[in-house]
Amino acid sequence: MCGVCGCGEGLNHSHEHDHDHQHGDVHEHHHVRAHSHSQHHHHHEHNHSHGPAHAHAPGLTPARMVQIEQDILSANNRYAGDNRRYFGERGILALNLVSSPGSGKTTLLTETVLRLKDQIAMAVIEGDQQTARDADRIRATGVPAVQINTGKGCHLDAHRVGHALESLNLPEKSLLFIENVGNLVCPSAFDLGEAHKVVILSVTEGEDKPIKYPDMFHAADLMILNKTDLLPHLDFDVAQCIRYAKQVNPKIRVLQLSAKTGEGMDNWLQWLRAELALQGIGYA
DSSP states (O other), X not given: XXXXXXXXXXXXXXXXXXXXXXXXXXXXXXXXXXXOTTTOOOOSOOOEEEOXXXXXEETOOHHHHHHHHHHHHHXXXXXXXXXXXXXXXXXXXXXXXXXXXXXXXXXXXXXXXXXXXXXXXXXXXXXXXSOSHHXXXXXXXXXXXXXXXXXXXXXXXXXXXHHHHHHHOOOTTOEEEEEOOSOSSGGGGOOOSOSEEEEEEETTSOTTHHHHSHHHHHHOSEEXXXXXXXXXXXXXXXXXXXXXXXXXXXXXXXXXXXXXXXXXXXXXXXXXXXXXXXXXXXXX
């Protein structure tokens, strides 16, 4: 369950436990039952408070909600730091691909690995609530993939990604794609140790997504505008979409492509090769 946005079903409890993994660290999990105002109306009396991101939990004060969120993100950031050191020591380029459901993210991934797999060592960590369908599509290309099912959760966290790395055994100078759960809200808050967040937006979603979900577009370094082959059939203002994205994040770069037809893919592949080359620079 996500303690930041309060989505999903959870139990009204908190607990702590320790366990070891390759990072040799200790972490805590806190779970807080929360629900959205849009899910139902309630007229009975109980103590509840509004915490971060408008989540509320019976019996919890706003200060306690804020503390829980801070604890969760602090623990996540420690694991993200471990992941980042792992990537840095091996010259691995790790990209966190984020989008809403249906953006064409998995199609973009499969077309990308098919074009690069004979040139660059690659692997994919797949995040979905249920099923291994996306990981199966990646494995069919011959590239290794690890599936993480988040259940009621709405995002990947750095701890789970760290465990997935143990089974991938990535060689140096690899390219690692982390396909996050389809969600333009919570994944923006969780650092996975990646070099870049790449947000994929399809032209079927509406050009105002960047200003409706600004946290994600502010956190991303690159926006891929996908499914451009459909533009002749849609009322989608590309220039306005890019203006909105840069309004939220003036430094964001934008690539337009169609993973289905291949139009614009060369620019994406060139960006990947350039970023991978930068991972090998030994900065002081």
